[in-house]
Amino acid sequence: MSSKEKNTRTKILEATWQLMVERRGMGVRMGDIAKLAGVSRQAIYLHFDTRTDLMSATAIHVDVVLGLDERLSAVLDAPTAQQALKAYVDVWGNYVPEIYGLAKALLIARETDEAAAVAWDERMACLRDGCVGIIAELIREDRLAPEWSESEAVDMFWTTLSFQTWEQLTVGCGWSIAQYTRWMEIVLIRAFVKA
Amino acid sequence: MSSKEKNTRTKILEATWQLMVERRGMGVRMGDIAKLAGVSRQAIYLHFDTRTDLMSATAIHVDVVLGLDERLSAVLDAPTAQQALKAYVDVWGNYVPEIYGLAKALLIARETDEAAAVAWDERMACLRDGCVGIIAELIREDRLAPEWSESEAVDMFWTTLSFQTWEQLTVGCGWSIAQYTRWMEIVLIRAFVKA
DNA sequence: ATGTCAATTGACACAGTGTCAAGTAAATCA
DNA sequence: TGATTTACTTGACACTGTGTCAATTGACAT
Incomplete structure (x- = not known):
């Protein structure tokens, strides 16, 4: 149950991280993240309530990784x-x-x-x-x-x-x-x- | 020519200033500023190209006044x-x-x-x-x-x-x-x- | 075969900025 | 006096990006 879910979730988090670093946090839209993660824009909303929720989650993810x-x-x-x-x-x-x-x-x-x-x-x-x-x-x-x-x-x-x-x-x-x-x-x- | 223009312009600047201080810079919309200044929202655009232009002008105005x-x-x-x-x-x-x-x-x-x-x-x-x-x-x-x-x-x-x-x-x-x-x-x- | 779950698709509501065109009202000039 | 100009109003609209919704697909499990 959680292995596939985690994969997509993680793909989204990694894509967010990458884009945020690349663009220094500016002009990163939900659609851009979805595209890079290889999922639909709406898939993001299946894992994260709002854009900010995604950002917080990414921050935590990065903190754990680093x-x-x-x-x-x-x-x-x-x-x-x-x-x-x-x-x-x-x-x-x-x-x-x-x-x-x-x-x-x-x-x-x-x-x-x-x-x-x-x-x-x-x-x-x-x-x-x-x-x-x-x-x-x-x-x-x-x-x-x-x-x-x-x-x-x-x-x-x-x-x-x-x-x-x-x-x-x-x-x-x-x-x-x-x-x-x-x-x-x-x-x-x-x-x-x-x- | 410039006396009436300046009056409206100044009214807008003062309204912007007041709202920005009141709301600590958050949630101040062009419509709110227009309302407080007693002019139409579009009147603002006759004096300032963009919201940011207005903010810059207000910053300068405040700096001059203070x-x-x-x-x-x-x-x-x-x-x-x-x-x-x-x-x-x-x-x-x-x-x-x-x-x-x-x-x-x-x-x-x-x-x-x-x-x-x-x-x-x-x-x-x-x-x-x-x-x-x-x-x-x-x-x-x-x-x-x-x-x-x-x-x-x-x-x-x-x-x-x-x-x-x-x-x-x-x-x-x-x-x-x-x-x-x-x-x-x-x-x-x-x-x-x-x- | 049936149910479930993750994801897709496309349409849509919403907020706020900025644009546009037509109209008004007062001041200016002839 | 009437014509023009100027500053402003009004209402409609385009655009962007977020978040929502409903119908659908495809896979996997029982």
């Missing part, structure tokens, strides 16, 4: 908080290009669609978890700069690392990933690590 | 670069709420619309100008942290100050404007000002 959670949480094994911070920036900076188109689409849909907002927030919550871990470790090592409260530090850390910031620096300012990670590490360490 | 350019550039008269930086963050942090809805709409339209992209980029270029001024002044005072190149410092400063960062911290994390300005100043000074 394993962001593991990549990010593995980082927390670093010997010191400062090293964990650097590794974290590295993992994130190199991960974003792989999800750019899809993330962008979800971010736009987020403004008008409750389901998209939830899907996006879930993805970003996992990024935040890592920030919480790093700030907590900094506190444990007594290396957090003293003015910060834990929650404010997490908020600022998470925001500084955000998808939008990554986008503005790389796409907007033309930075390489190496530039992004280098300067991001400097800024974050100066902001949060006691001198 | 005088962002002056507010931002006045700041550069501060006695030291560090004081200018603080004043700059203050002006910007308090300005954003006044333009939030419109800026948001323009930012979303930016992704699919060339004219919107241009309008947005123009608005943000004016923010960037101020960043350039402050970094230049830091260099003149020999207070810029030594690792930074001028252009990279400007990119990072500008990005850290961006609309999206403001939005994530205030709307997303629930920060007050005071919190935003306080922590933003700390982060920026640590990142860019030599110790």
